[in-house]
Amino acid sequence: MKAIIYTDNGGPEVLRLADRDTPEPGPGEVRVRVAVSGVNPTDWKTRAGATNPKQFPVVTPHLDGAGVIDATGPGVDPGRAGQRVWVFMAAAGRPTGTAAEYTVVPANRAIPLPDNADFDLGATLGVPALTAHRALTVAEDGPSRLAPGALDGKVVLAAGGAGAVGHAAIQLARWAGATVISTISGPEKARLATAAGAHHVVNYREGDPVAAIRAIAPDGVDIVAEVALGANLALDLAVLRNRGTIATYANDGGKTVELDVRQNMTINTRYQFLVLYTVGEQALTAGAEDVSAAVADGALPVGEEHGLPLIRFPLGDTAGAHVAVENGAVGKVLVSVSEDAR
16 A cells, blocks of 8 residues: 655655555454545644654554545454544554555544545544534533533634634534634634634734623633633633633643733633543543534535635645645645545
């Protein structure tokens, strides 16, 4: 099979297209013929060695993707062969990511793809949608699962609504019944966040964004899904309601945050830091089930008209896909792997 591999951490130039043996699924595993691989910031950071040292002599990158199960290992229902699936966390602690014609994953990492969803949509789920789900389900008095009506009466602030996680947070929050506000940095990103389903967009670089958000939510925001905690903390605290939650999945622009203890005590701020690698199986399973339900309801569409442009690269130019993500491409970067898996 054709696969992208790297044997040393480094820049995108360490990625190369190679012929590899087609992997066989072991106990509890399935093999997926990959149609589309999704690229996330964590993929290039892992390749670069920015998070942890490389764990295996040869690594095929990428956590997310979509395709068709073509083989099952012992202990897995053989009837799953031929099933269309979306895949998440494929390369987490494993050498076989989705940037290959075939990948092997635990059976519970290959989730049936609803009939109304194509492989492009399936490959955009994974990290962004599961991260957004976690951010929306950690509030003290909020739901632990998402479904229509679960967030009725709640106000969600999705920071960076034009990003992949922000886009998923907007869509999932709206599907669950929340009023959704998104902060953006300009007219084009405002257009994307609105297309994703945000009820309100606020440019944090213009005017008085605190006043604008408070005009929409006089009692404050219930949940903030935050991508840049250090940069946005003052705004978040100024609009957060008493006992509100700031769920942060990144700190774009900085690694440290300084907290005013008394200020946070006064409003009983709840902070939830999250990363999928260590979030636990219960949260991942709940997220996968709820995300699939949202997809089946047509609540997570992608593409330019839905606020998430798709940027495509061939498998042989996976390095270019990594460069695009690292340089902050607006939209979702996808790698087309196998046309005949579609």
